[in-house]
Amino acid sequence: MRDENEMEELESVVERMQQGDRAAYEVLLDRFQPSVFRLAHRVTGSREDAWDVVQEVFLCVHRRREELREASRFRPWLYRMAYCQAVDVVRLRSGKRVDAWGDGEEAHAAAPEAGPSARAETNALADEMNRALSALPEKFREPLVLATHGKLSYEEIAGTVGCPVGTVRSRISAARQLLKERLSAWLGND
Template sequence: MLAPNDISMSDEEVAVLVQKGQKESFGILMDRYERKLFSYGKKFLTGQDNIEDVVQEVFIKTYQNIQSFDASQKFSPWIYRIAHNTFVNALRKNSKSPIRFFDFDTFIAHPVYEDAMPAEKEQKRLRDLIDQGLDKLSADYREIIILYYIQNLTYKEIADILHIPIGTVSVRLLRARNELKKHVPDEQSEPHEPNEFYE
């Protein structure tokens, strides 16, 4: 039986144990993702005070649907997809105006441009840029900034979570960065690559 503090197994292997009936192993997945999902929810669901409840709902849905997880795929995008759907529903439920999660760019083919690795001295500027402007972005732009720069997910993982082409991830991220720059004094500050300031 897997020890509760075992870190030698991958998320996918732990998920398979849960699928096979080792319910206690689900606690390992919760330990690994609780901080990440709380950070994701806190920054995405700005102004809401029920973040912990929403994150718990994510874990409940994850457990209820664990049998549908394909162990040949990565677990991280799968649980983030559940989190995305749950957070969007919570956002819509508590919003006084309609929330749009539709992008015409999904119907247009786009090349994928990978950002260059930033110099170390740019990292503080990156953090400041996100801190100052994130809550001023629309929900769809805010989410892609969170997933890429704060959660450190790849273009492919984000595409899987949001169900959009990888090229659209690139374009939406570029537009989100440009929009972010409008809300900070220093317009030369611009995010380039995921960082580890947020967990």
């Protein structure tokens, strides 16, 4: 029941935003800015680029608010814009590292007592994970990133990428399998 009430409340806020209600726009900004930032940061690997993506995405939300036909589709619409904008930033700055798993700070924070050797190994694993994720075909990488970092449901991802839910499930499964194979040396699987 709570989820249903939250969806109804979100739809109401989105509808008000579409009618030009600035307060509703700010509610959406406050509610979704952190998750859009996390998604953008995971894709770009840069806090500065992620903030640029957040600003551009919310400007697009404001400018293109009439294009959203159903208020219930706001989350997938927003995350699709964020993902595409972040990918565009990476393509424009192709020399920059793409770190879809974070910036490595969480690993250091999780194990402050770890020595230099352990930190170096953690950083090397993060680098390898980023390379493996970047090497995935886009049709597998996009749904995986939207599921793990965008926190979208399979149904929302299906609407975002334009394919059936079953295809989303199989692509995410295939992406995980490909990552597992590429990281087998790190995971201890031969």
